[in-house]
Amino acid sequence: MSVGTNGAVLPGVNASQRAVLASDLSVSYLDHASGREERVLSGVNIALGRGDILGVVGSAGSGKSVLGRVLSGRSGRGRAWPKISGGSLEVAGMDLRFPSRDTKRRVDLDIGYLAENSGNELRNDLTVAENIAEPILSRDRDFDRRKLGRAAAMLIDAVDLELGILNRFPFECSKGQRQRIAFAQALVVEPRVLIIDEPAQGVDLIARPALFTLLERINLARECTMIIMSHDLATIERLTSNIIVLDRGLQVGQGEIDEVLRVSEYPYIRRMAQAREAARTVLPGTISKDTLAAMDLVAEGLFGDAAEEAEQRERERRAREQLVAQRSEFARFQQQDGGPHDEQ
Numbered sequence: 001m002s003v004g005t006n007g008a009v010l011p012g013v014n015a016s017q018r019a020v021l022a023s024d025l026s027v028s029y030l031d032h033a034s035g036r037e038e039r040v041l042s043g044v045n046i047a048l049g050r051g052d053i054l055g056v057v058g059s060a061g062s063g064k065s066v067l068g069r070v071l072s073g074r075s076g077r078g079r080a081w082p083k084i085s086g087g088s089l090e091v092a093g094m095d096l097r098f099p100s101r102d103t104k105r106r107v108d109l110d111i112g113y114l115a116e117n118s119g120n121e122l123r124n125d126l127t128v129a130e131n132i133a134e135p136i137l138s139r140d141r142d143f144d145r146r147k148l149g150r151a152a153a154m155l156i157d158a159v160d161l162e163l164g165i166l167n168r169f170p171f172e173c174s175k176g177q178r179q180r181i182a183f184a185q186a187l188v189v190e191p192r193v194l195i196i197d198e199p200a201q202g203v204d205l206i207a208r209p210a211l212f213t214l215l216e217r218i219n220l221a222r223e224c225t226m227i228i229m230s231h232d233l234a235t236i237e238r239l240t241s242n243i244i245v246l247d248r249g250l251q252v253g254q255g256e257i258d259e260v261l262r263v264s265e266y267p268y269i270r271r272m273a274q275a276r277e278a279a280r281t282v283l284p285g286t287i288s289k290d291t292l293a294a295m296d297l298v299a300e301g302l303f304g305d306a307a308e309e310a311e312q313r314e315r316e317r318r319a320r321e322q323l324v325a326q327r328s329e330f331a332r333f334q335q336q337d338g339g340p341h342d343e344q
């Protein structure tokens with residue numbers, strides 16, 4: 001992957017392998033009060049080839065979700081959607097700044113998009129299975145239902161949900177379940193490019209590894225290009241080492257995570273680097289006395305006392321030896337005494 005630093009030529013990805021190319025991209029919202037366009041994102045440059053994974057990190061309000069929305073190509077659907085106001089954007093071979101009618105039709109099939117609130121946008125009048133199948137059936141009512149049923153079941157299993165949920169309705173599911181159903185829905189069309197805003201959202205800690213493994217499998221099996229937005233660097237690091245960093249609507253860093261965090265002087269990136277370091281090296285000196293005492297208590301329960309355990313093992317060994325000795329003594333006594341063994 002290569003991420004350009006300016007709006008001109010973005011090297012490293014040849015046109016036939018290119019999956020995403022954003023050049024000096026800027027994005028605006030229409031401010032309804034003033035009627036003016038408010039710019040919320042500027043100077044974004046991305047160049048990704050097939051199968052590349054890019055992480056987009058940034059603080060709250062930095063523009064991650066806005067970028068996700070424009071990359072998804074769904075702009076212009078409703079008043080709350082952002083508008084590309086400068087630069088250019090091409091995703092899966094489609095010009096998203098000036099989309100043709102064909103592009104508008106193709107966008108849902110070629111670009112998968114999981115927004116932070118996609119789980120809430122499922123249709124409550126359709127079952128979970130019908131919701132998952134909807135992106136396909138809405139374009140082709142005659143699509144093979146058996147195939148679709150199998151795909152829905154496989155996807156629901158892949159996102160770690162029980163198959164029984166397929167016959168339920170979204171309003172009968174939890175928030176986390178709905179988000180995973182939306183994830184299955186985003187995957188059903190086998191998109192060429194997948195945009196995921198906060199993938200760990202609504203997924204409990206135990207199910208997260210399965211989710212990341214699923215993303216890795218999709219990426220490898222289909223060479224699906226992915227852009228993952230998250231405020232959490234650890235989530236991004238689980239999937240890729242290539243990032244862009246956004247801060248207050250500006251792209252302020254790009255490249256390999258380690259390199260970006262090592263060389264950048266940008267204050268937000270410095271804070272990110274410090275937070276990452278602190279998370280990696282939790283030293284006793286940085287932990288309060290009370291926390292240490294609580295940890296000691298838990299630690300005692302975890303492994304017990306080694307010396308006491310060794311003593312206990314020794315006591316058990318001696319008791320066993322004594323028992324064996326007593327048994328052989330008893331057997332000898334029986335033999336001498338003309339016990340049952342002498343009858344043979």
Ligand SMILES: Nc1ncnc2c1ncn2[C@@H]1O[C@H](COP(=O)(O)OP(=O)(O)OP(=O)(O)O)[C@@H](O)[C@H]1O
Nearest residue numbers: 029040058059060061062063064065066067080231
């Ligand atoms: N519908 C909208 N209309 C106007 N401005 C918006 C709209 N949605 C977002 N913005 C503005 O765009 C900027 C970026 O918002 P965005 O939701 O992309 O941030 P984010 O990085 O995803 O934050 P978070 O991590 O909190 O979700 C913010 O200043 C926000 O106020």
